[in-house]
Amino acid sequence: MSVVELRGAVALLGRFPALAGIDLSVEAGQTVLVQGPNGAGKTTLLRLCAGLLRPTAGEVVVLGHDLTAERRAVRRRVALLGHSTGLYGDLTVAENISFWARAAGLSGADSESRASAAAELMGLDRRLLSRTVNVLSAGQRRRTSIAALAVRRPELWLLDEPHAGLDQAGRNAVDSLISEAVGAGATVLVSSHELERVRSLSPRVVTVAAGMVVADSSSRASGTERDVEQGGAPDA
Amino acid sequence: MVDTTTTTASPGSRLLGLTTLVGLAGLILFAFVLTEPDVRLHPTTGEEFGQFDAVRLLYLHVPMAVLTYAAFLTCAVASAGYLLKRRPWWDVTAHASAEVGTVFCGLVLVTGSIWGRPVWNTWWEWGDVRLMTTLVLFLLFTGYLALRRTPAEPQRQARRAAIVALVAVLDIPLINRSVEWWENRTLHQQSTLAELKIEDLTLFTLMLGLVVFGLVFAWLMLHRFRVGWLEHAQAGHEVALAIAERHAEMETLDVDAAIGRTGGAR
Amino acid sequence: MLNREVRQMRELFTDAGLVATRDLRIEARSRVLLNQVAPFALLVLVLFGFALDADQRTLRTFAPGLFWVTVLLAALLAVQRSASIEHADDAHTGLRLSGMAAASVFLGKAAAVFIQLMVLEVLLAIGIVVLYGSELDNPVLLAVTAVAAAVGVATTGTLYGALASGLGARDTLLPILLLPVLAPVLIGATRSFDDALGAAAVDGWAWLGLLAVFGLVATVLGALAYGAMIED
Numbered sequence: 001m002s003v004v005e006l007r008g009a010v011a012l013l014g015r016f017p018a019l020a021g022i023d024l025s026v027e028a029g030q031t032v033l034v035q036g037p038n039g040a041g042k043t044t045l046l047r048l049c050a051g052l053l054r055p056t057a058g059e060v061v062v063l064g065h066d067l068t069a070e071r072r073a074v075r076r077r078v079a080l081l082g083h084s085t086g087l088y089g090d091l092t093v094a095e096n097i098s099f100w101a102r103a104a105g106l107s108g109a110d111s112e113s114r115a116s117a118a119a120e121l122m123g124l125d126r127r128l129l130s131r132t133v134n135v136l137s138a139g140q141r142r143r144t145s146i147a148a149l150a151v152r153r154p155e156l157w158l159l160d161e162p163h164a165g166l167d168q169a170g171r172n173a174v175d176s177l178i179s180e181a182v183g184a185g186a187t188v189l190v191s192s193h194e195l196e197r198v199r200s201l202s203p204r205v206v207t208v209a210a211g212m213v214v215a216d217s218s219s220r221a222s223g224t225e226r227d228v229e230q231g232g233a234p235d236a
Numbered sequence: 237m238v239d240t241t242t243t244t245a246s247p248g249s250r251l252l253g254l255t256t257l258v259g260l261a262g263l264i265l266f267a268f269v270l271t272e273p274d275v276r277l278h279p280t281t282g283e284e285f286g287q288f289d290a291v292r293l294l295y296l297h298v299p300m301a302v303l304t305y306a307a308f309l310t311c312a313v314a315s316a317g318y319l320l321k322r323r324p325w326w327d328v329t330a331h332a333s334a335e336v337g338t339v340f341c342g343l344v345l346v347t348g349s350i351w352g353r354p355v356w357n358t359w360w361e362w363g364d365v366r367l368m369t370t371l372v373l374f375l376l377f378t379g380y381l382a383l384r385r386t387p388a389e390p391q392r393q394a395r396r397a398a399i400v401a402l403v404a405v406l407d408i409p410l411i412n413r414s415v416e417w418w419e420n421r422t423l424h425q426q427s428t429l430a431e432l433k434i435e436d437l438t439l440f441t442l443m444l445g446l447v448v449f450g451l452v453f454a455w456l457m458l459h460r461f462r463v464g465w466l467e468h469a470q471a472g473h474e475v476a477l478a479i480a481e482r483h484a485e486m487e488t489l490d491v492d493a494a495i496g497r498t499g500g501a502r
Numbered sequence: 503m504l505n506r507e508v509r510q511m512r513e514l515f516t517d518a519g520l521v522a523t524r525d526l527r528i529e530a531r532s533r534v535l536l537n538q539v540a541p542f543a544l545l546v547l548v549l550f551g552f553a554l555d556a557d558q559r560t561l562r563t564f565a566p567g568l569f570w571v572t573v574l575l576a577a578l579l580a581v582q583r584s585a586s587i588e589h590a591d592d593a594h595t596g597l598r599l600s601g602m603a604a605a606s607v608f609l610g611k612a613a614a615v616f617i618q619l620m621v622l623e624v625l626l627a628i629g630i631v632v633l634y635g636s637e638l639d640n641p642v643l644l645a646v647t648a649v650a651a652a653v654g655v656a657t658t659g660t661l662y663g664a665l666a667s668g669l670g671a672r673d674t675l676l677p678i679l680l681l682p683v684l685a686p687v688l689i690g691a692t693r694s695f696d697d698a699l700g701a702a703a704v705d706g707w708a709w710l711g712l713l714a715v716f717g718l719v720a721t722v723l724g725a726l727a728y729g730a731m732i733e734d
Contacts, residue, residue: 014389015475020482076601084592090531103600210486375682386669396665399727407683414686
């Protein structure tokens, strides 16, 4: 069953077509690396899959729901890590994680155990948990917001440059989070400039440029990669 | 398909405009020349009283007030329509009627004030329900138009504007009621239409005013709507162009250089 | 069928409580209301005193109106602060994706603003007694009016705070949008206070009806409209 199915999807930011007709199909349990130059539409692609944007043309089906008709259907089953942390600066790390757990509909006891598991996974130790987010470093905030998403155990992870701003331990934590999620049957779309790192986790690489998919390693045989190579790579 | 229309006029709208102009000329003739000033004789003292020439302003003021309320009602209905149907047609209609309504609301306040000076002996009457309600209404829609002018994504703006318009219109009865209780008096009902001698010519002129301003309303709405619609079409056209541009961009884009080589080690 | 609705209602209010507690906890940590908004409100009372030439009889006569104008000005700040909590680090996107009902978020945020407004009103009441020499003739009417008006201001404010945010021109847009809508609250609450403070001979209880209707309509409408607003 495909978890993400995009056909000719167009999404606008104002009047700018950030996605200019994108085709993508992702099967359940896959990890897909989305790469591409700045401004290619990677972030918009992930936001579209989360149901945050209304596609203006084409088809967008996520987890079996047509997002042109019911954008909210996939909420709670999808986790999106964006560029902003989505945290409340005056709350502590623990308060943030437990708020987001309970906001996602988890009950008290359930949310506490999952929260501590997620915090442990992201390497947030006990001392850090009681600090307010305001005093944290950028990397620590990033870890916190990933942990706050992980408590929900989403079926589809949409990670927008999850490694950005993290130290080595943090990057490793993200990697183990991804493999753990996939091991539990989740699907992961991850945009990253850390090609080598993500490539080791994901056999499939999708290249996005100018709001379209220009190359897909899973369909290498179909010849879509040619376009890119004609694009003037020095050693093509 | 590219819409190359550059004008908001059509033969029909030109005819309507012409009719409106003739109507306005006729209205001015009746209101300012042919009708009599409001002069009454006091039954016992024989003194002259009434609104004198100021009454002539009412032939403009009353139709414009009716038009204002019609425009804001249109805006509310179109806003509700937009929230339910999410079609740009409703949004453009709401925006057009709000603009036309706000302009006429301002004119109603100005003409009313000018009229009030000789008749009520004041430019402004705080205790009057309709006056206060109309002023707050004007301010509410000033806010609406301010919201319309913020740079925002078109759909987001349309949705928020629709909510503001609906809240504004729902607020009217409450404002009306609160001002009514506030001072518990109104000059409008006592001293204007009810007491006026409605003669044949007066009544005719008033009706003529309603019809003529109805035409003005229709004409303005038609053009304002078409401007909005052209803007909408232009936006769609720009998006189509931008999509084509992005497709062309891909041909020349050096993807590999931007992301590092796609195959093998870096 | 009925069970499901009961459960949904319970979830609605549990979530609203969650949001309200969070906003109040943030206020308890950051003290924006206590350290900035409340002193500002008291300052406005003092400025009115300067503007009206510190004539205590005049001040006492107009205390009800000055009180509520001050509440509205301070409410603008409280509402803006409440909206900025969600927008500072894009938490509102997370809320949308959390699947929590928009009505819950609305009710929770409005409840938090309501409680803050009540604190402000108590401080301002002390302010007009001390500075303007107002006498609390009818404390019950005073308290009920304060609550009813705060409900209307908090709900309308929360709706409009969200509406004016995320548009690029948020700080300047809110007053022109919000204040005209609150005109009936200003008139009603002022008249009611006229009675409660013995400033004018009116029937304050009659005005409570208007405030109650406003508060009720604003709560229901806000809960319905908030979803359409943040869903873009």
